[in-house]
Amino acid sequence: MATVSMRVNGKAVSADVEPATLLAELLREKLGLTGTHVGCDTSQCGACVVHVGGKSVKSCTMLAVEADGAEVKTIEGLAENGQLHPVQEAFREHHGLQCGFCTPGMIMSAVDLLARTSDPSEREIRDWLEGNLCRCTGYHNIVKAVQAAARAGRE
Amino acid sequence: MQNFAFHRPKSLSEAVSALKQADEGKLLSGGQSLIPVMKLNLAAPSDLVCISSLDELRGIRTEAGRLIIGAATTHGEVDASAEVKTAIPALADLAAGIGDPQVRNRGTLGGSIAHNDPAADYPAAVVALDGEIATDRRTIKAEAFFSGMFETALDDDEIIVAVSFAVPDRAAYAKFPNPASRFAVVGVMVAQHKSGTRVAVVGAGANVFRATDMEKALDGSFDPSALDGVAVSADELTTDLQASAQYRAHLVTVMAKRAVAACG
Ligand SMILES: Cc1cc2nc3c(=O)[nH]c(=O)nc-3n(C[C@H](O)[C@H](O)[C@H](O)COP(=O)(O)OP(=O)(O)OC[C@H]3O[C@@H](n4cnc5c(N)ncnc54)[C@H](O)[C@@H]3O)c2cc1C
Ligand code: FES
Ligand code: FES
Numbered sequence: 001m002a003t004v005s006m007r008v009n010g011k012a013v014s015a016d017v018e019p020a021t022l023l024a025e026l027l028r029e030k031l032g033l034t035g036t037h038v039g040c041d042t043s044q045c046g047a048c049v050v051h052v053g054g055k056s057v058k059s060c061t062m063l064a065v066e067a068d069g070a071e072v073k074t075i076e077g078l079a080e081n082g083q084l085h086p087v088q089e090a091f092r093e094h095h096g097l098q099c100g101f102c103t104p105g106m107i108m109s110a111v112d113l114l115a116r117t118s119d120p121s122e123r124e125i126r127d128w129l130e131g132n133l134c135r136c137t138g139y140h141n142i143v144k145a146v147q148a149a150a151r152a153g154r155e
Numbered sequence: 156m157q158n159f160a161f162h163r164p165k166s167l168s169e170a171v172s173a174l175k176q177a178d179e180g181k182l183l184s185g186g187q188s189l190i191p192v193m194k195l196n197l198a199a200p201s202d203l204v205c206i207s208s209l210d211e212l213r214g215i216r217t218e219a220g221r222l223i224i225g226a227a228t229t230h231g232e233v234d235a236s237a238e239v240k241t242a243i244p245a246l247a248d249l250a251a252g253i254g255d256p257q258v259r260n261r262g263t264l265g266g267s268i269a270h271n272d273p274a275a276d277y278p279a280a281v282v283a284l285d286g287e288i289a290t291d292r293r294t295i296k297a298e299a300f301f302s303g304m305f306e307t308a309l310d311d312d313e314i315i316v317a318v319s320f321a322v323p324d325r326a327a328y329a330k331f332p333n334p335a336s337r338f339a340v341v342g343v344m345v346a347q348h349k350s351g352t353r354v355a356v357v358g359a360g361a362n363v364f365r366a367t368d369m370e371k372a373l374d375g376s377f378d379p380s381a382l383d384g385v386a387v388s389a390d391e392l393t394t395d396l397q398a399s400a401q402y403r404a405h406l407v408t409v410m411a412k413r414a415v416a417a418c419g
Contacts, residue, residue: 055231056260057260112256
């Protein structure tokens with residue numbers, strides 16, 4: 001067992017984990033943050049995307065011990081004072097989700113994109129979401145939602 | 156995933172000794188190849204030695220006509236680097252086309268070439284740009300480094316520190332990606348150097364190789380039409396679910412032409 005300490009959604013947390021524990025397992029099973037989903041075992045679906053040190057990563061492909069000392073943000077950390085984050089709001093408004101399984105990862109990935117570029121083209125959005133699979137929506141409304149969130153952010 | 160002892164050395168020398176002392180130790184860099192393999196229980200190391208934040212393995216600089224990139228530099232950092240974009244824009248493009256943003260935020264140059272997946276992109280650049288691999292104990296030339304499918308010339312406890320690339324007059328990388336993973340079904344890097352043109356192919360065979368007939372044709376005339384009717388033999392190429400060897404041979408010429416055209 002190893003003790004890891006990190007800040008998750010702004011709060012300091014510590015937990016005892018086996019070195020083989022994935023960051024996704026720590027978040028879901030030890031910290032109860034089940035908004036981070038696990039949709040595959042091949043690192044391909046992106047349902048597990050969270051931010052570590054401000055960058056989007058697949059939490060199923062990172063060890064919890066690698067996040068020791070880091071700043072971690074999950075889907076639960078986006079809303080502030082009961083107000084949805086603009087990207088969450090845009091997904092709701094533009095029907096960017098159906099079953100919702102891919103949504104936390106999609107949103108965490110999109111938030112990273114918009115932190116890098118405030119006015120992405122449709123092509124850039126589609127390229128950026130390469131690592132996030134959705135079995136329901138056909139992606140069009142997801143792209144629309146990200147475009148709307150980008151517009152809202154620029155206003 | 157099977158358990159293991161986790162080490163986070165503070166220096167390269169500590170990393171080397173942690174690896175030497177381990178029963179069946181493995182280096183962990185970005186984890187974007189190793190962790191998926193361990194999750195499927197295809198690897199079960201006794202110890203993992205984490206090297207992703209060692210200062211000695213980081214940094215990007217140009218020196219005497221060569222671009223030198225630390226082994227722990229992520230694909231995303233190579234893509235975003237002004238230094239890389241100025242010296243060898245084709246290398247930044249190649250890094251930008253690896254997998255997806257989250258893989259690029261963690262995966263590293265050193266990890267990619269040590270893994271030597273036959274469909275990985277970086278080996279094409281290392282070979283076409285006359286790469287030299289600096290380790291904790293020696294320097295290895297690109298063509299001696301990539302020894303076979305998932306195999307390299309590295310000793311079990313050897314650590315890649317940096318890769319140096321010759322800055323070419325012009326270069327471009329063209330890839331036909333697998334639509335699901337973005338790995339190369341076929342990828343071709345064409346680089347024109349003062350010493351001659353190099354054409355390096357990944358994805359098509361079990362290991363990266365140079366298409367020497369194409370190099371000769373391009374040394375004659377650096378134009379896509381110089382490759383009309385020039386093809387690699389399908390004999391040694393891969394046939395799998397995605398493509399037959401014949402189709403891959405066809406794609407090598409198409410990708411090589413696209414790369415030459417992109418050189419401008
Ligand atoms: C969904 C997905 C899509 C991908 N798509 C592509 C793609 O399109 N193109 C592509 O090229 N790759 C792709 N990859 C692979 C990715 O580029 C990996 O990042 C890379 O192959 C491994 O780098 P890493 O730093 O993650 O290495 P790790 O996974 O940490 O390590 C890989 C191996 O290298 C060894 N190693 C690591 N660093 C060193 C070092 N400094 N010295 C010696 N040995 C070392 C490790 O011990 C291990 O055996 C993809 C991966 C995923 C999960
Ligand atoms: S759970 Fe599918 S990529 Fe992480
Ligand atoms: S909304 Fe169901 S997987 Fe995307």
